[in-house]
Amino acid sequence: MSLKRVDLNLFRVFDAIMLTGSVSGASRELGVTASAVSHALARLRLAVGDDLFIYGDDGMVPTARARELAPMVRDGLGRLDEAISATPFSPCQAVRTFRVAASEYSSSIILPGLVQRIAELAPQLELRIFPYSRIDVVQHLDEGRLDLVIGWFSELPERIHRSPLLKDKEALVARRGHPLEGSAVTRERLFSYPFVVVELTGSGDQSADGFLDERGVWRRVWIDRLLMEADEDDAAVAHIAVSLPHYASVADILSRTDMVATLPERFARRLVEAGHHVMLSLPHAPQEAVVEAIWHQRGNRDAGLKWLLKHLEDVAGLED
Structure with a gap:
């Protein structure tokens, strides 16, 4: 041809x-x-x-x-558009749709502030948010079907660029009035209660240290040091009673049972502020994770995407 x-x-x-x-x-x-x-x-x-x-x-x-x-x-079309474009990106006049994959966590913690910023500065821009849970992110970024992905990652291919947005850590949550409230929580006592686990792919896929290998992109699918670091000499074993692909139902499940859950601390704070849950002391140092934005390297030539990234980083910085 x-x-x-x-x-x-x-x-x-x-x-x-x-x-x-x-x-x-x-x-x-x-x-x-x-x-x-x-x-x-x-x-x-x-x-x-x-x-x-x-x-x-x-x-x-x-x-x-x-x-x-x-x-x-996609790369060739981008280069052509860049070559013939005579005007810089103008947020107040731009008409464009950005395609972003984001977890439930990112959608609730970061996106509201970003949407507010876009509404004020670039009212004709549109965001289309896709679920992070079952998307082959590297393939979709390669094909140009996504502009950005927001999530937790470890190893990435060189062509995929990244920017840290904020840090979070695990917190142990239970209903107000739980038998563990207000007392020292040991591993053995904690493991006598069933767990609710949020595993973001919803597939039961095996993960290493909470990360899932997806064609060279290691992304975090759960955050729970207790369950990741099993001690062979420890007779106490956690019973995972419920595994969910989302956080939405966790609060209600905890309210109705003596189950416990490890959640990102920002989520946990919201539950505590609502008045029906408490954060328990952890019997170990909390697992930490960095939420990042990732994009394909060709996005570095995209003035609109660079503008969006800047404001995403600013908004996340206000949350951090």
Whole structure:
């Protein structure tokens, strides 16, 4: 295939389908009819010699060839846009959608302040927040289907850049009036009560030290030193009665039972401030974690994304 024989607009159609996962979504993204998108896709299929997308239960599923092309197409389009853009990014006038994957934690702790900032400074910008729990984040960043991911990470590929936002640590939470309230909490006493555990993937996937390896991206899926550091000589073993992929139900479960849970301290403080729960003393130094924003290296040339990152860092700094 020679670029001399291919209309470059076809690659914008390809990119829009990758982003939205459907012909109708691409048509809305590009401001053209669904028929025009279908015709453009047919022409590109012929030029590339591959189906590129096939119909699936969740929309248009990219082929292996499409996944291979996606990061290069997105990077090339970004370079073209940068080359022909005559004006700098203007927040008050910009019309754009940013696609961000964030955990329930990040959505509740950081995003409200960011949304307030955007509403004040860039009212025509839109945020689309996707669940962090089951997304293959490195693939989606490579393909340009996400602009940012906010979460807990360890090892990252070199092409994925990162910025620390805030630190948090584990806290032990139970209902007000729990038998452990106001007393010294030993490991043995604590393990006599069942645990509620929040494991962010909701899959039961095996993780190392609370991190899950996802194609070279190590992301934290739970924060609980007690359960991570089992002592072979210790007869006390924690009973995990409930495992959840989210934090929303934890407060109510704790209120109705003698179960205990280790939660990020910022979440724990909110429960305590509501008046129905208490933080218990931990029988060890708390596990700490750094919440970070990560993005693909091509984002370093994106003035709009750099603007968003700056304000995300500012807002998170106010929370820290």
